[in-house]
Amino acid sequence: MDVVVDNLGVFGRGLLVSIQISAATFVLAGLLGVLLTVCRISPVLPLRLAATGYVELVRSLPLLVLLTLFVFGLPEIGLIGPLLWTAVAAMSLYWATFFSETLRAGVRGVPLGQIEAARAIGCTFGQVLTQVVLPQAVRTSIQPLASLLIAVILNSSLAAAVGVTQELTGQTQLLDQRYAQPLVTFGAAAACYVALAFVIGRSAGILDRRLAVQR
Amino acid sequence: MTVTTEAPVQRRPLTVRLGSIGQQDAALFDVPGPQAQRRIAIATALSSLALLALVALAVRQFAINGQLEWDKWQLFTQWPVLRYLAIGLLATLQVTVVSGALALPLGALLALARLSRSPLLNRPAALYIEVLRAIPLLLLIYAFLLGLPTTGLRIPLFWQLIIPIVLTNSAVLAEIFRSAVKALPQGQTEAALAVGMGYWQTMRLVVLPQAIRMAAPALVSQVIRLLKDSTLGYVVSYLELLYSAKVLGEFNHTIIQSYVVVAVVFVIANLTLAAVAGQVERRFVGRAHRT
Numbered sequence: 292m293d294v295v296v297d298n299l300g301v302f303g304r305g306l307l308v309s310i311q312i313s314a315a316t317f318v319l320a321g322l323l324g325v326l327l328t329v330c331r332i333s334p335v336l337p338l339r340l341a342a343t344g345y346v347e348l349v350r351s352l353p354l355l356v357l358l359t360l361f362v363f364g365l366p367e368i369g370l371i372g373p374l375l376w377t378a379v380a381a382m383s384l385y386w387a388t389f390f391s392e393t394l395r396a397g398v399r400g401v402p403l404g405q406i407e408a409a410r411a412i413g414c415t416f417g418q419v420l421t422q423v424v425l426p427q428a429v430r431t432s433i434q435p436l437a438s439l440l441i442a443v444i445l446n447s448s449l450a451a452a453v454g455v456t457q458e459l460t461g462q463t464q465l466l467d468q469r470y471a472q473p474l475v476t477f478g479a480a481a482a483c484y485v486a487l488a489f490v491i492g493r494s495a496g497i498l499d500r501r502l503a504v505q506r
Numbered sequence: 507m508t509v510t511t512e513a514p515v516q517r518r519p520l521t522v523r524l525g526s527i528g529q530q531d532a533a534l535f536d537v538p539g540p541q542a543q544r545r546i547a548i549a550t551a552l553s554s555l556a557l558l559a560l561v562a563l564a565v566r567q568f569a570i571n572g573q574l575e576w577d578k579w580q581l582f583t584q585w586p587v588l589r590y591l592a593i594g595l596l597a598t599l600q601v602t603v604v605s606g607a608l609a610l611p612l613g614a615l616l617a618l619a620r621l622s623r624s625p626l627l628n629r630p631a632a633l634y635i636e637v638l639r640a641i642p643l644l645l646l647i648y649a650f651l652l653g654l655p656t657t658g659l660r661i662p663l664f665w666q667l668i669i670p671i672v673l674t675n676s677a678v679l680a681e682i683f684r685s686a687v688k689a690l691p692q693g694q695t696e697a698a699l700a701v702g703m704g705y706w707q708t709m710r711l712v713v714l715p716q717a718i719r720m721a722a723p724a725l726v727s728q729v730i731r732l733l734k735d736s737t738l739g740y741v742v743s744y745l746e747l748l749y750s751a752k753v754l755g756e757f758n759h760t761i762i763q764s765y766v767v768v769a770v771v772f773v774i775a776n777l778t779l780a781a782v783a784g785q786v787e788r789r790f791v792g793r794a795h796r797t
Contacts, residue, residue: 332534333549334535334538334546335546335549335550335553336550337550337553337554337557338549338553341553341557347777348773351772351773351776351777351780352769352772352773352776353733353734353735353736353737353748353772354734355734355737355738355740355748356737356748356765356768356769356772357769359740359748359751359752359765360762360765360766360769363752363755363761363762363765364761364762364765364766367571367573367761367762368567368568368571368573368762369567369570369571370567398534406534410536416534416535416536419534420534424534441640445640445641445642445643446642447642448642448643448644448645449642449644451644452644452738452740452741460642460644460645460648463645463648464648464652467648467652467653468652471656473649473652473653473656474653477645477648477649477653480645481637481641481645481649484640484641484642484645485636485637485640485641487640488639488640489640
């Protein structure tokens with residue numbers, strides 16, 4: 292147990308880096324996910340084809356393949372960036388496809404009759420979207436988005452596999468090599484991840500109940 | 507004069523078929539009028555140009571760094587290299603199948619344990635499921651890789667990869683099973699109990715057959731996801747497809763080519779599995795409807 296107490300700072304910093312990677316990934320994936328969703332439902336054919344193709348393609352790639360391709364492949368074509376941000380870029384590009392799927396499911400969840408009714412009373416496309424569709428789509432997307440965030444956090448550990456050892460899993464591995472007390476170090480790291488997932492799950496539950504529409 | 511009474515062959519032109527991709531959200535818009543159609547035409551032209559520019563930029567980046575030279579790619583037309591990658595793919599599929607075959611029954615057992623009324627069974631099962639679903643697979647793999655040697659236990663590399671994959675995925679699969687059971691109308695259980703069936707009889711004869719059918723699509727896509735988990739063989743140096751690509755790329759100085767080729771193989775394998783699963787599912791569901 293001493294290993295954990297003595298190295299609280301190491302765990303804390305590792306956890307912080309993990310949270311930073313996950314947060315950056317989630318925000319970037321969100322922005323790109325919205326863009327992809329807009330392209331996928333737009334009436335412009337090339338955009339729709341490109342976005343649909345992108346989502347289908349990237350979703351069927353393993354994340355680790357994308358990470359290795361970015362971290363070890365990009366320098367080969369002269370694109371060298373900071374390691375951490377290269378990993379974040381790869382993860383954002385990956386999770387954006389899942390973000391897009393979640394958003395689309397949320398939009399699909401709004402009954403068609405509501406959209407038709409809004410159009411029938413003369414709402415413009417913008418009004419239909421902001422007054423009718425999005426308020427409901429966002430509410431139904433809270434739980435799926437929370438699950439997505441948890442998945443992003445858990446998979447941010449994959450950054451350690453391509454050399455971003457500052458994050459929690461990487462730090463734990465280094466600590467284990469130093470102290471050789473795997474049960475304690477890995478147990479503590481696991482506890483951190485479980486706590487994070489628990490907090491996010493609970494907050495999403497509360498948010499979901501607060502914002503639920505009584506129908 | 508001959509009048510042909512045959513109906514013309516119904517065959518939609520390619521442009522129409524392409525145009526219908528992703529059109530399920532069309533209800534959001536009004537039918538475009540002349541002005542909107544003009545705008546759509548302009549946007550189509552501009553976005554085509556932008557996308558082409560993007561592709562051209564990527565190709566140029568490859569070209570100016572000499573990564574498009576035939577020397578670097580002709581490796582992947584040679585039989586020994588292809589055979590080496592095929593062996594890697596086989597190892598990947600092996601990991602997927604074996605971990606799926608272990609995780610599915612384990613997940614079902616866990617779900618049954620969590621659903622049981624005995625706190626001795628459902629509490630530990632719930633704890634296991636919740637914890638294992640919240641731990642990164644990589645952390646578990648590191649724990650096995652680095653933790654096991656200190657206990658003096660030695661297991662083959664293959665199992666060092668399989669065991670963590672099975673442990674996490676059984677928890678995920680258990681939740682899929684459980685939510686299917688929960689989604690079943692309460693009346694089914696009540697009816698079964700009312701005609702005098704016991705708890706396990708109800709489960710075995712009424713609840714599970716329906717729940718498994720309901721859960722089938724989600725279960726199948728989770729098992730396909732195991733294909734992705736198998737890439738963690740990279741971490742334990744197990745020669746599955748991704749680690750094979752790393753070795754090949756570093757040995758021949760064709761790093762980006764190897765990873766690109768392997769990425770394409772993964773996409774093809776994944777889409778093929780998904781298509782096969784879709785076929786099986788359609789047949790499965792079709793039968794379920796008939797009976």
